[in-house]
Amino acid sequence: MKRYLKIITLGTLAIASQSAWAQQNFDSVEIEVLPVRDGIYMLVGEGGNITVQTGPDGVLLVDTQYAELGEKILAKITELSPIPIRYIVNTHSHPDHVGGNAVLAPRGSTITGGNVARLQEDAGEGAQVIAFESVLNNMVAEDYPVESWPSETFFVDRKDMYFNGEGIEVLHQPNAHTDGDVIVWFRKSDVVSTGDVFTTTMYPFIDQSKGGSINGVIAALNTILDITIPRAKQEGGTLVIPGHGRLADEADVVEYRDMVTIIRDRIKSLRDGGMSLEEVKAAAPTRDYDSRYGRTEGFWTTEMFIEAVYDGVQAN
Ligand SMILES: [Zn+2]
Secondary structure, eight states: OHHHHHHHHHHHHHHSOTTTTTTOOOTTOOOEEEEEETTEEEEESSSSOEEEEEETTEEEEEOOOOGGGHHHHHHHHHHHOSSOEEEEEOSSOOHHHHTTHHHHHHHOOOSOSSOSOTTOTTSSSOOEEEEEHHHHHHHHHTTOOGGGSOSEEEOSSEEEEEETTEEEEEEEOTTSSSSSOEEEEETTTTEEEOGGGSOSSSSOOOOGGGTOOHHHHHHHHHHHHHHOOOOTTSSOSSEEEOSSSSOEEHHHHHHHHHHHHHHHHHHHHHHHTTOOHHHHHHTOTTGGGHHHHOOSSSSSOHHHHHHHHHHHTOOO
């Protein structure tokens, strides 16, 4: 319950401008390290989950939480690998996922090999920060510090990389949680980092102010399911690191995709039948899922979710 409340509190800040949460106190936050598979770790603190891939080539991160946690995060990463951070992939532009770039990117190095001293700003030119191009646009518009900006952007559906002995695919998911979402697939380790198109904690947050849409979220969840493979009759198989919440597998994503699709279809059929937004809300199309995913307060309430879905299913 404590964690649940923390997520709501910080989530509120996550959609405010990034300066609005700058005075928050992160002193009591501890960064927990969860081994996932084959040199891949999940870091949980405050804000979005971080994926750390380690190996002979160095460190690759997916997302960086908040700037205020950057030193604590770097200390944990240094325990996992003596080699610098070479790449940071950002899943989207919300401050609970990209804020830490400002601390972590300058301390990394794009120079290959293990002989580059860590924690020296002159050790290299900083880590390369990779994101879909709209993430850079959003971060520039919202006055993020220059050192946190993506240094390599792309606008195609799929960017591939090879790092630490494995192929990594960065897959753009158009107009889902935002306009710049990517999921990151570690092909050899069989791990997927989803960003906020999948969480285990709440109804999908559809940030319409940044181009998010219900149909984009469902398409992204289906893309995750295209990649994941279950292990027969038990937990495991492809491991899924969600934007927020606990480590998951294909069955968790199936359950979530089904929930979101059922609610979308219910709201569409009510809207197609002529119901106003208020009538749809009164019909409680999410009722059977609210005990698990519903919120009556915070930055993303059940009511806001219904409104965003209602907007998104408009016949055209
Ligand atoms: Zn987000």
